[in-house]
Amino acid sequence: MEQETTKGRASVKTVIKSILSGDILLLMRVDRALPYILFLFALGWVNIFLNYSIEQTMAKVEKNKKVMEYYRNDYANKTYEFVKAGKISNVKEMLDKANSEVTTPEKPAVIIKTN
Amino acid sequence: MAKKIDRENKRPSRVLMYFYLLFLCLSVVVTLKIYSIQNLWEPNPKFVREFLPSKHLEQTQPREGSIIDHNGKILAISTPLYNVFMDCCVQKDHYAKDQKNGKQKENKWLSKADTLAGGLARVLKKQGKDSVYYSKLIRDSRKKGRRHVTIVKGVDHRTVEQLKKLHLFKEASHKGGMIVEPVYNRMQPYEGIAGRIIGYVNKNNPANGYIGIEGTYHHEIKGKAGTKWAKHTDHFQWISDIDSTSVEALDGMDVRTTLDINIQEIADRALRAHIDTVKHINSACVVIMDIETGGVRAMVNLRRDSLGKMKESFNMAVGRASEPGSIFKTVMLTTLLEDGLVTLDEKMPIDIENMKYPGFKKAERDRAAFQYKERNSAESIPVIDGFMVSSNYVFRRQVTDNYYENPEELVTRLHSYNLGGSFSFEIQETGGSRPGIPNPSSSTWSESSIPAMAIGYSVQVTPLQILTFYNALANKGKMMKPHIVESFERDGMIVEKRDPAVLGIICSEATADTMVRAMKKVTHSKQGTAYNSMRGVKCPVAGKTGTAWIVLEGKEKIGARSPYEAADGRRKSQAAFAGFFPADNPKYSMIVVAYTDLINGSEGGGGRPARVFKQIVNEIWAYDTAWQSELTAKQDMPKIGQPEIVITDDVPDLTGLGLRDALNIIEQMGYKCEHTGVGHVIKQEKQGETIKITLK
Structure with missing residues (x-):
């Protein structure tokens, strides 16, 4: 019994000693797992880098959205003005101002058909 | 010596061990720190605000x-x-x-x-x-x-x-x-x-x-608004933080209507031109429909405001049901023809004795019939001519003789034309009057209901309902549902399409053709009620005029002589013209209605409404591509040889001329032309057989 207790104390002491001396790493064959540990670190670094890149891209997306909004508004404004100018009475007014002889048609158009 | 060697051998491993111990301690400290941060430590709110990225939920607008x-x-x-x-x-x-x-x-x-x-x-x-x-x-x-x-x-x-x-x-x-x-x-x-x-x-x-x-x-x-989380980056920018709770905004849909804005503008301009300065006309409407589909191509509703200006402030075409007057005779004649009760050539004696109707105290002298009698030296009037001159006698007599004993049959037929109630048009107008046809079993039914209905009284219909009926006649008896929405689109793709719908068949093709014959007489026969107004119309029109008194309301009724005649004898009238064109192969149907204030005399359907109708027909006829004619080549162009170029020295000054004129002169002189720029000639230069011109 005494021998067993002594043995138990010795094993705890051995473990602590092996931890402090670094033997435990060798016993656990951590040197073999080193590539995997390095790989994990690399993955972690890639993850951080990708998150950062995503954030940058999202920031660009938001910026481009504002640019698109700007052009959409510009297009809407121009469409409104263009359609307004196409109103028959407005076209007539512009033609009158330009002293044009062009007026609204009095008969249907004639289509010239070619072969 | 062995000890010294042993100590020396152990030195590198001892250095490594010290490093190892240091990192071991650090790892323990880090592990404990991570545990305490996760479970025990609360951050300073100021640091949270400054260093942790802030988030908020925002709405995305469609x-x-x-x-x-x-x-x-x-x-x-x-x-x-x-x-x-x-x-x-x-x-x-x-x-x-x-x-x-x-x-x-x-x-x-x-x-x-x-x-x-x-x-x-x-x-x-x-x-x-x-x-x-x-x-x-x-x-x-x-x-x-x-x-x-x-x-x-x-x-x-x-x-x-x-x-x-x-x-x-x-x-x-x-x-x-x-x-x-x-x-x-x-x-x-x-x-x-x-x-x-x-x-x-x-x-x-x-x-x-x-x-x-x-x-x-x-x-x-x-459309529908969406929601998304937005977070702040280290560079002070807001970006979307998309997760499963984000809802994308759904953009609104474009509504494609059946309107043709050019036709709408034509109708608007024509109506304003004829009624703007006529102060006693308080409102008017025009509706134009595509025969084949029932699509509304134009709907103009003008009402005079307190300053006397005509504005689109109430949709009379769908919201104002009133007694249509003579324009309803088309409905009556169609029913009589379809039931085989009358033919167009059937003659009716023009006799005051025949002009007595149930519910009327005395015979009603029909001015149109007697005028016809005088003009044509005729003792009788064919039904078609009765329609042409809008004779009340012809219609009251025919409808009373054929439907007085069995009024339910007539009322049922009128309901089958969708005249009794409002059909589901996409746009409704609140605050207007509701359409209705009197019910023989109701307390308001009287002896004079049938003779009244014969000439378009006692029934309440909207202009759109009347036009739907006329449209059906033009469409060989097939009544199309009037609609204004064609489809819903998003980003140019159709999301929902609304196809034309058939409400029913109102009559046979033969009856429809017969009605077209009768309606053409109204517009193109010298005695037709719309003949004068329709003279000069650019394509044949089939139609019917209508004039109806409007029931007095409110203060107008004080001392009134009748439901339609005020104390001073003035009345309000509704003048209408409905029809379709071109008469023989119709493409559009149209109704024009004008409503007046209390006036002496009346506004006739054959007057202003018919003239508005004509102006619109003339402009649409010129504008619509359906009536374009084709010019095809009858033979090939003959080939000509190379013209002989004669070179002369006296090239005139071309400054200020346009390109076409300058080219013409240069080529007539026998030179070739090279040009740059746009506008008028500012510079010319002769180089051998070529004249170079610069335009600006």
Whole structure:
């Protein structure tokens, strides 16, 4: 019994000693797992880098959205003005101002058909 | 010696061991620290605010859809207008703190503000304010510490771009102080044309604030807002933090209508031209329908406001049911023909004795019938001519003789024409009168109901219902459901299409053709009620005039002589003309209705409404591609040989001529021409056989 207790104390002491001396790493064959540990670190670094890149891209997306909004508004404004100018009475007014002889048609158009 | 060697051998491993022990301790410390941060430690709120990325939930606004016409032209669109403000205190504190150069910088800023003021006066000329005003505004606001000064409201994108190029405003906002706020407005490029049909939304008036297509399809046009999380990055930018709780905004749909805005404008212009200055006409409407599909191509509703101006403020075409008058005789004649009770050539004796009807105290002398008798020296009038001159006698007699004993049959037929109630047209008008046909079993039915209905009284119908009937006649008896929405689209793709629908068959093709024959007499026969107004119409029209008295209301009834005649003998009338064109192969059907105030005399359907109808027909005939003619080549062009070029020296001065004229002269002179530029000739140069001209 005494021998067993002594043995138990010795094993705890051995473990602590092996931890402090670094033997435990060798016993656990951590040197073999080193590539995997390095790989994990690399993955972690890639993850951080990708998150950062995503954030940058999202920031660009938001910026481009504002640019698109700007052009959409510009297009809407121009469409409104263009359609307004196409109103028959407005076209007539512009033609009158330009002293044009062009007026609204009095008969249907004639289509010239070619072969 | 062995010990020394042993110690020396162990030195490197001892160094490594010390490093290892150090990292071991550090790893223990880090592990314990991670545990405490996760489970025990609460961060300082100030650090949370400054260092952790902040998040908030924001709404994403959908893009509103547009309303477009049958050909894709935009009738209503959301466009931003901009309110421009200025933070007049930018950099003021910064300059105040700078004791060395602060005053100089402040003066420089104020000088730029004066230049800005000049630019504002130039760009915002329409506001009518000069540079002194803007300069004073900016300087005073800066003194008072105002950070949100209104420069201008409701300007378009182009004006904002011009403002952004001005001094101070072209700099960053924290230096120049420019603040631009977009305000989205619903704009109608055609300014008032089809205003009531396109409609609007007034959220302050939930009961009556949803008008026209905008009101009916407000949810489809508006779309659905979405939600998303936004987070702050380390570079002080807001980005979307998309997760499963994010909901994307659904953009609104475009509503493609059956309207043709050019036809709408033609109808609007024609109606205004004829009634604008006629003060006793308080309102009028025009509806034009496509025969084949029942699509409404134009719907004009004008009502005179308190200032006497005609505006689109109430949809009479769908909202005003009234007694139609003689225009209803078409319905009656169709029913009689379809039931085989009468033929067009059947003659009826013109005799006052035959003009007594149930419920009438005495015989009603029909002026039209007796005028016909006098003009034609005839003792009898064929039914077709009775229709042509709009004889009340012919119709009261025929309808009474054939339906008086069995009025339910007639009423059932009228209901089958969708005249009894309102059919589901996409746009409804609240506050109007409801259509209705008297019921023989109701208490309001009387002996005179049948003779009254024969000439279009005692029934209440809307202009659109009448036109739907006329449209069915033109469509060989097939009644199409009138509709105004063709499809819903998003990003150019059709989301929902609304096909034309058939309401029913009102009569056989033979009856429809017979009715066309009768209606052509009204417009093209010399004794027709619309003949004078229709003279000169550019394609054959089949139609019917109608004049009806309008029932008095309110104070008008005080001392009234009858439900239609006021105390002083004046009456209100409704004048209408309905028909379709071209008569033999119709493409469009149309109704024109005008309503008057109390007047002496009456406004006849064969007068102004028929003339409006004619003007619209003439313009549509010239505009529509359906009636284009083709010019095909009968033979090939003969080939000609190379012309002999004669070179002469006297080339005239071509300065100021256009390209075509200059080319003509040069080639006639026998030279070749090379030209650059656009415009008029400013320079010419002769190089051998070639004349080079420069245009500007």
